[in-house]
Amino acid sequence: MNPRITLAIAARVLTQLRRDHRTLAIMLVLPCLLISLLWWMFEDLPGDSFDRLGPGLLAMFPFIVMFLVTSVTTLRERSGGTLERLLAMPMGKLDFLFGYAIAFGLVAAVQSAAAVALSVGLLDLTIEGPVWLLTVVAVADAVLGSALGLFVSAFAQTEFQAVQFMPALVIPQILLCGLFVPRAVLPDVLNVVSDVLPLSYAVDAMAHLTRSTTTSDVWADLAVVAAYAVAGLALGAGTLRRRSE
Amino acid sequence: MMKNAVEVAGLTVVRGRREVLHGLDFTIPAGQVTGLLGPSGCGKSTLMRTLVGVQAGVTGTVTVLGEPAGSPVLRHRIGYVTQAPSVYDDLSVAENLAFFARVLGVDRRETRQVIEAVDLVDHADQVVGRLSGGQRSRASLAVALLGSPSLLVLDEPTVGLDPVLREDLWAMFHRLADGGVAVLVSSHVMDEAERCDRLLLMRDGVFIADGTPTEIKEKAGLDRAADIEQAFLTIVRGEAA
Numbered sequence: 001m002n003p004r005i006t007l008a009i010a011a012r013v014l015t016q017l018r019r020d021h022r023t024l025a026i027m028l029v030l031p032c033l034l035i036s037l038l039w040w041m042f043e044d045l046p047g048d049s050f051d052r053l054g055p056g057l058l059a060m061f062p063f064i065v066m067f068l069v070t071s072v073t074t075l076r077e078r079s080g081g082t083l084e085r086l087l088a089m090p091m092g093k094l095d096f097l098f099g100y101a102i103a104f105g106l107v108a109a110v111q112s113a114a115a116v117a118l119s120v121g122l123l124d125l126t127i128e129g130p131v132w133l134l135t136v137v138a139v140a141d142a143v144l145g146s147a148l149g150l151f152v153s154a155f156a157q158t159e160f161q162a163v164q165f166m167p168a169l170v171i172p173q174i175l176l177c178g179l180f181v182p183r184a185v186l187p188d189v190l191n192v193v194s195d196v197l198p199l200s201y202a203v204d205a206m207a208h209l210t211r212s213t214t215t216s217d218v219w220a221d222l223a224v225v226a227a228y229a230v231a232g233l234a235l236g237a238g239t240l241r242r243r244s245e
Numbered sequence: 246m247m248k249n250a251v252e253v254a255g256l257t258v259v260r261g262r263r264e265v266l267h268g269l270d271f272t273i274p275a276g277q278v279t280g281l282l283g284p285s286g287c288g289k290s291t292l293m294r295t296l297v298g299v300q301a302g303v304t305g306t307v308t309v310l311g312e313p314a315g316s317p318v319l320r321h322r323i324g325y326v327t328q329a330p331s332v333y334d335d336l337s338v339a340e341n342l343a344f345f346a347r348v349l350g351v352d353r354r355e356t357r358q359v360i361e362a363v364d365l366v367d368h369a370d371q372v373v374g375r376l377s378g379g380q381r382s383r384a385s386l387a388v389a390l391l392g393s394p395s396l397l398v399l400d401e402p403t404v405g406l407d408p409v410l411r412e413d414l415w416a417m418f419h420r421l422a423d424g425g426v427a428v429l430v431s432s433h434v435m436d437e438a439e440r441c442d443r444l445l446l447m448r449d450g451v452f453i454a455d456g457t458p459t460e461i462k463e464k465a466g467l468d469r470a471a472d473i474e475q476a477f478l479t480i481v482r483g484e485a486a
């Protein structure tokens with residue numbers, strides 16, 4: 001691994017994103033709009049539904065968006081020949097992986113900073129814990145989404161196929177992460193399944209930060225998310241072969 | 246200087262379950278433009294990928310610039326153009342080159358020179374996705390020229406280019422070869438054969454001829470005025486008979 005190359009890749013990915021206004025809007029603006037929509041839906045209802053659902057959304061968006069964007073962009077690199085070219089150059093696999101992780105981690109930081117500012121500042125989401133930690137969770141979550149997206153891109157031939165992994169790998173995590181039904185009251189089997197899905201931990205961490213000022217549970221959840229992200233990156237590295245068929 | 250940039254003995258490549266290259270022996274000299282010609286599907290790209298070190302399923306000895314193909318030290322010394330233009334469509338020509346220059350650790354000023362070499366100065370700030378097919382493949386070629394590689398492996402770099410431009414590119418390949426670079430250029434059309442110093446004619450994963458254009462025509466029993474396509478046909482029919 002070579003920092004010059006890693007940073008070159010991160011900078012290049014960011015330039016590409018900047019060029020693509022629609023994707024940038026999807027990454028940065030759409031989460032804010034959806035959170036506002038959710039807040040509006042519950043506005044006339046009694047209770048604190050927005051406080052209950054908001055943190056889950058803050059955890060979901062970085063994950064989903066980064067999963068989609070990474071799976072499609074790395075698929076393009078694989079099918080367009082640029083990955084083959086880079087692998088024939090003095091680029092290490094880790095340069096490629098971390099380059100992407102850094103670029104998308106940065107975007108995720110901006111994204112969640114915007115979403116958090118909106119939720120807390122304008123929509124009155126109550127957050128007891130430190131707000132910066134919320135952003136840290138979002139970044140870990142984004143890196144996790146990137147890592148998974150990178151991994152699945154190895155199994156898709158077209159961008160359409162890449163997007164198809166979303167219902168298979170992402171939606172079950174959304175359903176079981178505690179957003180719809182608290183994880184504790186899920187049927188036993190589903191509870192166990194939700195225990196092995198990484199998004200559950202990200203949502204737990206976010207929910208904890210809204211309720212409590214203690215952070216040790218958050219760090220534990222964060223460690224789980226980070227471990228999954230590292231495992232995802234390792235799997236992704238396994239799919240980057242210098243020599244291919 | 247090294248005489249042969251590439252030395253290959255008993256090269257066999259299996260892709261999927263099929264053997265695609267069947268026990269090839271050949272050399273590629275430094276300082277010459279070597280043409281790898283043969284119909285589509287005969288194994289040209291597979292051979293080039295092997296030299297660059299990105300092909301799996303390789304047996305035999307493949308020595309490139311004195312090292313086994315695929316050695317990390319070679320990654321700075323080979324310029325490779327894949328068959329599809331491998332540049333980023335959403336970046337400009339200049340941005341693409343700046344990126345690859347950073348990956349290679351090459352001085353940024355060199356990007357200017359290679360853009361000039363492929364005649365894209367007027368399009369340097371244009372996004373690659375909006376260029377014509379020929380301009381895109383030249384952008385891809387420019388990347389391969391970065392860092393003054395000792396071996397250039399160019400997979401069908403002149404396909405679909407306008408004849409004037411092709412002329413310019415072949416002149417450039419020869420200039421590079423005169424400077425000591427080993428240039429390997431593939432093509433599935435035979436009409437560029439005469440521009441090469443030396444030819445490797447390939448069919449179904451074996452070489453049917455190896456030599457200068459004149460030597461190959463002589464081997465086929467044709468005179469100098471004949472073209473390589475005729476020689477190719479004569480040799481193939483002679484082997485079949």
Ligand SMILES: Nc1ncnc2c1ncn2[C@@H]1O[C@H](COP(=O)(O)OP(=O)(O)O)[C@@H](O)[C@H]1O
Nearest residue numbers: 245260261265284285286287288289290291292
């Ligand atoms: N990824 C692959 N997996 C399996 N076989 C392949 C693959 N790519 C090419 N081939 C086969 O290898 C043979 C040689 O292909 P290639 O080297 O691309 O030929 P050329 O470049 O001369 O057109 C062809 O028969 C092709 O079908």
Ligand SMILES: [Mg+2]
Nearest residue numbers: 289290291328
């Ligand atoms: Mg080919």
